[in-house]
Every structure is written in structure tokens, then in C-alpha cells.
Amino acid sequence: MAHPKSRISKQRKRKRRTHYKIAAPHVLSCSNCGAPTLRHRICEACGSYRGRTILNKAEAVEEFDNTIDDVEVED
Numbered sequence: 001m002a003h004p005k006s007r008i009s010k011q012r013k014r015k016r017r018t019h020y021k022i023a024a025p026h027v028l029s030c031s032n033c034g035a036p037t038l039r040h041r042i043c044e045a046c047g048s049y050r051g052r053t054i055l056n057k058a059e060a061v062e063e064f065d066n067t068i069d070d071v072e073v074e075d
């Protein structure tokens with residue numbers, strides 16, 4: 001197995017790791033509703049992507065309510 005020839009000092013290790021950074025996410029505002037969204041993602045608020053409605057949020061909620069009504073609860 002590969003083995004380091006010599007120990008890396010704390011200073012060398014820490015200097016190398018100064019370049020490890022978290023990139024900030026590219027947040028845009030939705031062209032349809034103005035809510036903050038990520039690039040190349042469907043808008044979480046209105047369900048649109050590139051000017052087209054992909055997810056109908058109101059329909060989805062209605063469907064969910066209907067499925068809840070169908071479930072019978074035993075006491």
C-alpha cells in the first residue's frame with residue numbers, strides 16, 4: 001500500500017487546506033413569481049421552469065386532500 005515518505009507538518013497541511021472553500025449557491029429569482037430559486041431547478045413556490053408550469057401546485061394539494069378523505073379511520 002502507498003505510504004507517505006515523511007510526515008506533513010501542521011503548517012503545510014493547514015496552508016494546503018486554505019484553498020478548500022464552500023461555494024455560495026447561485027440563487028436567482030423566479031421569472032414567473034419572483035421567489036428565490038436555484039439555477040436549472042423548478043421553482044419551489046409556483047412549480048414553473050423556463051416559463052412553463054411543470055408542477056401544478058394547486059392541483060397537487062387538491063389531490064392530496066382527496067386521498068385523505070378516502071382513508072377511513074377506525075376508532
Ligand SMILES: [Zn+2]
Pocket residue numbers: 030031032033034035043044045046047048
Ligand atoms: Zn416561481
